[in-house]
Amino acid sequence: MLMTAANAMGGSATPPVIDIAGVQKRYGHVVALADVSFSVARSEVVAIVGPSGCGKSTLLNIIAGFDEPTDGTVLVHGAPIVAPGPERSVVFQQPALFPWLNVRRNIVFGFSRARAARQSARVDEFIDIMGLRGFEASYPYQLSGGMMQRVSIARALIRDPEVLLMDEPFGALDAQTRLTMQELLHDVWARYAPTIVFITHDVDEAVFVSDRILVMSARPGLIRDVVEVPLKRPRSYELIMSEAFVDIKRRVLAELHA
Amino acid sequence: MNKLNVNGITSVLALIGLIAATGAHGAASGPSSAAASAPAPLTLNVGYTKGGSALKWFVAQEKGFFTERGLHVNAIGFTGGIAAATALKAGSVDINLTAATGVATALSAGVDIKTFYASYDESAADWLVARKDSSITGIQNLKGATIGTSRGSTAWVCVMSMLKAEGLVGKVDVKDIKAQAWVAAMESRSLDAIQGWPPAAQQIVQSLGGRKIADCSSYARETIIWEAPAEVLTAKKHAVLVWIAAMEKAGKWISENPSEAAAIWSKYSGVPAKDAASALPYIEWLSVKDMLDPKHPSNMVNPDGLAKQYATYRSILDEGKIFPAALPDLARSIDPSLISEYQGHR
Amino acid sequence: MAAERTRSAQMLRWLRRGSGLGGCLALWCILSYGGIVSPGFLPSPSGIVERFIELAENGYANSSLWQHIFDSVYRTLAGFVLGVAAGTPTGLLLGYCRRFDESVGPIFSFLRPIPPIAYTPLFVLYLGIGDASKIVLIFIGAFLYMLLSAQAGVRNVPEVLVRAGRNAGLGGAGLFVRVIVPGSLPGIMTGARTALSVSWALVVAAELIAAQAGLGYMVSSAGVFFDIRTLFVGIILIGIVGLILDRTILMIERKLLHWQGR
Numbered sequence: 001m002l003m004t005a006a007n008a009m010g011g012s013a014t015p016p017v018i019d020i021a022g023v024q025k026r027y028g029h030v031v032a033l034a035d036v037s038f039s040v041a042r043s044e045v046v047a048i049v050g051p052s053g054c055g056k057s058t059l060l061n062i063i064a065g066f067d068e069p070t071d072g073t074v075l076v077h078g079a080p081i082v083a084p085g086p087e088r089s090v091v092f093q094q095p096a097l098f099p100w101l102n103v104r105r106n107i108v109f110g111f112s113r114a115r116a117a118r119q120s121a122r123v124d125e126f127i128d129i130m131g132l133r134g135f136e137a138s139y140p141y142q143l144s145g146g147m148m149q150r151v152s153i154a155r156a157l158i159r160d161p162e163v164l165l166m167d168e169p170f171g172a173l174d175a176q177t178r179l180t181m182q183e184l185l186h187d188v189w190a191r192y193a194p195t196i197v198f199i200t201h202d203v204d205e206a207v208f209v210s211d212r213i214l215v216m217s218a219r220p221g222l223i224r225d226v227v228e229v230p231l232k233r234p235r236s237y238e239l240i241m242s243e244a245f246v247d248i249k250r251r252v253l254a255e256l257h258a
Numbered sequence: 259m260n261k262l263n264v265n266g267i268t269s270v271l272a273l274i275g276l277i278a279a280t281g282a283h284g285a286a287s288g289p290s291s292a293a294a295s296a297p298a299p300l301t302l303n304v305g306y307t308k309g310g311s312a313l314k315w316f317v318a319q320e321k322g323f324f325t326e327r328g329l330h331v332n333a334i335g336f337t338g339g340i341a342a343a344t345a346l347k348a349g350s351v352d353i354n355l356t357a358a359t360g361v362a363t364a365l366s367a368g369v370d371i372k373t374f375y376a377s378y379d380e381s382a383a384d385w386l387v388a389r390k391d392s393s394i395t396g397i398q399n400l401k402g403a404t405i406g407t408s409r410g411s412t413a414w415v416c417v418m419s420m421l422k423a424e425g426l427v428g429k430v431d432v433k434d435i436k437a438q439a440w441v442a443a444m445e446s447r448s449l450d451a452i453q454g455w456p457p458a459a460q461q462i463v464q465s466l467g468g469r470k471i472a473d474c475s476s477y478a479r480e481t482i483i484w485e486a487p488a489e490v491l492t493a494k495k496h497a498v499l500v501w502i503a504a505m506e507k508a509g510k511w512i513s514e515n516p517s518e519a520a521a522i523w524s525k526y527s528g529v530p531a532k533d534a535a536s537a538l539p540y541i542e543w544l545s546v547k548d549m550l551d552p553k554h555p556s557n558m559v560n561p562d563g564l565a566k567q568y569a570t571y572r573s574i575l576d577e578g579k580i581f582p583a584a585l586p587d588l589a590r591s592i593d594p595s596l597i598s599e600y601q602g603h604r
Numbered sequence: 605m606a607a608e609r610t611r612s613a614q615m616l617r618w619l620r621r622g623s624g625l626g627g628c629l630a631l632w633c634i635l636s637y638g639g640i641v642s643p644g645f646l647p648s649p650s651g652i653v654e655r656f657i658e659l660a661e662n663g664y665a666n667s668s669l670w671q672h673i674f675d676s677v678y679r680t681l682a683g684f685v686l687g688v689a690a691g692t693p694t695g696l697l698l699g700y701c702r703r704f705d706e707s708v709g710p711i712f713s714f715l716r717p718i719p720p721i722a723y724t725p726l727f728v729l730y731l732g733i734g735d736a737s738k739i740v741l742i743f744i745g746a747f748l749y750m751l752l753s754a755q756a757g758v759r760n761v762p763e764v765l766v767r768a769g770r771n772a773g774l775g776g777a778g779l780f781v782r783v784i785v786p787g788s789l790p791g792i793m794t795g796a797r798t799a800l801s802v803s804w805a806l807v808v809a810a811e812l813i814a815a816q817a818g819l820g821y822m823v824s825s826a827g828v829f830f831d832i833r834t835l836f837v838g839i840i841l842i843g844i845v846g847l848i849l850d851r852t853i854l855m856i857e858r859k860l861l862h863w864q865g866r
Contacts, residue, residue: 066767084770096768100786100863109782110772141865159772332750343830367830368778406733406814409807410829426768434665434825440727448732493753511708582655582831 011230015078017042017163017195023072025058032058034220036072040163043193048212049200049252055221056199060167063197064090073106076162086110089156093168095142095148103127104136107155119158127156130189146177150184157188161193170205179237182208186234203252207245208235215255275347300497301330305342305354308335308527311456311482312355314377314508314543316526317519321511323504329497337438346487352494353501358571359414359593361485366581372491372593375484375502376556376564377548381474383540384416390467392450397472398468406435406443407453410580416474418574418599419454423477440468442566455530456537464533473540478574479567481544481556491596502546502600509543546597558594565589647833652840655833661740664834665825667817675735676807677845683739684803687746688796695754700784712751720745721809728814738810745806746799753795757788790864792858800853804846819845
């Protein structure tokens, strides 16, 4: 079944945080994204799944401002994107921590000295929530992969972003750590209700963390289907065995393999 | 740790290389004597100073005086006359153009060196040249000046003799400047004057407008000689005799064809022909007859000739602590046997 | 027990470290005291120690031994420090700013393959026979080397860190100062270490034609007059000072780059 832009829209009445319409991206003759449209509502978690090469990372780079679309519009709170910025904070797949800064300084990276001082209490708050207490003065090389992503998330959140862009953030972690991190993400959401665009190739992860899943197909990159995830929050990992969960997962997988 | 082990191995390898090299040296003198006992062809490995005044030799080479006598010459250029001791010791050079300082170097390197031919006297061409804008007009106002010359060379011995003779020891700063930096050091105004040998000294006067202050003839005679290890003179005697014949012819040719000689000099030394030509009249080209003449200041037969020059050099070099130990008697190297034999054959 | 094991492992390591040098020394002793190689070619260890003491007491060529060492170290460090101070920012800008690279890059591409030694007579002409001509020579060597290392250092800053910086709202100068410069530091320090050994090698060559003192001067002068023992003392001193310089900069590198966790 073909999707229309209207179907892909979130059903919410409030104006969307992100509004993407008719976005195309071509590299020479290669079409990375062909006519992608969707919007994301405030505090919504939208997961984008798809095979590699479907353009999901390109899409995220366009929203982040690292890349420009060949055609179409991307609006954040109704304004077009001109450059990367902290209001669209990215959590990269590879922990993008500055190795020469300790945990605390990585979290406030980009802040002026004065702002960092003002936000000192909030830094402590994030250090506690992210389970980084005792590691404030540690350097990235002293941290595990999971710890580094906790710092990355804290750094993204402390900027009070309009949207949190997560590019396979747990993709490089082992299964156990990934599970912990996904639950942590739920805690964070329960506290701050951020708007999140979450890129993943792991269907379980997509179903577990999101309110809505955009299923993409490759060559050309298209949104094939939108699957709603009407699972109640807070979610815990027992959910993964539930019929409702499996049902949604089945639908997503069916679309991916179609 | 691994790195250090590798370092250790490299040092061992380097040491083995060194042993191999010294072994090769021992072997090298073997074949050369073996080659000499075979009748033909005659070859000589000849060391000379590139920027210097080996003009007789350049002419003999250029005009084919060696080849017409069936002598094949391999030329090995050195940047300084005293640098050849290593090559002589290693057997890669049979005969070498130098002066008393070179003989001193070879002797202190443990080579049984012989002075077998006195080529020319350049003391009148070894000049103290002041910068054109310096206040120095003569030896009398040299006090407080800075003079450059290559330490330990003939020119340096000349400067030291001059300072001694003029009572200027300790009143003039003598800097060690290698010949290739003479012009640059003068132009940069780091020096008031240069003591230089021909044709560089004449070049400084002509090209830079330098002023000639003094020459060496009244302070230290500078006879440029040919040296060879004793065993070469035995093993390659015939080749060396042929070589002497060619050199004699070259000496005569230079006095008959001065302008062409200057052109050849220019070609070999890199100094402009007009500068070379201006140096030519100051050089006395010696013949075997001069070397055997007991009255000639460069003679090789009595204590008043070359032997006297060598004694002066020895004391100046020793005073200047140029060599790590006191020098032996340089005059014991003087060996007129080959030139006598050459003269007898004529 | 574990501590004991590491202690014995450490002792073994020191033993191995010593064995290479000790082996060489032993071989040297056998060769020289055994009379296999004449002292004119390879002086004995005691002959060199003797000469060292003589030089330490009486100096060489009108300068004390310490003056020779000091002159070389001073020229090296002065040229090196100036080279790092000028070469690093230039290299960083070349790596960061394409337009700068396009306009001035070709000058350095042209200069780079020229061995600085080739300038020696020129610098004597322009700067005279004093320290300046040697320091500038070393400066050129260190500068060109630092330029290359800093430029490569910029290229080696992971793209994801540049993106993280831009994502934090940085661009232009801010990104340069807060991401590019610290991110290039490992490359810069590796470059600095090599540049220092290049500088030390250059000083020896710089002292060849118009120096009045310095280890390079001492070695070349001793070589000319076939003073083999002084030559060996000079070479050994060049090696020791070079090693000290290298260890020092390695220590600075470790301090500056502690965050690499090495």
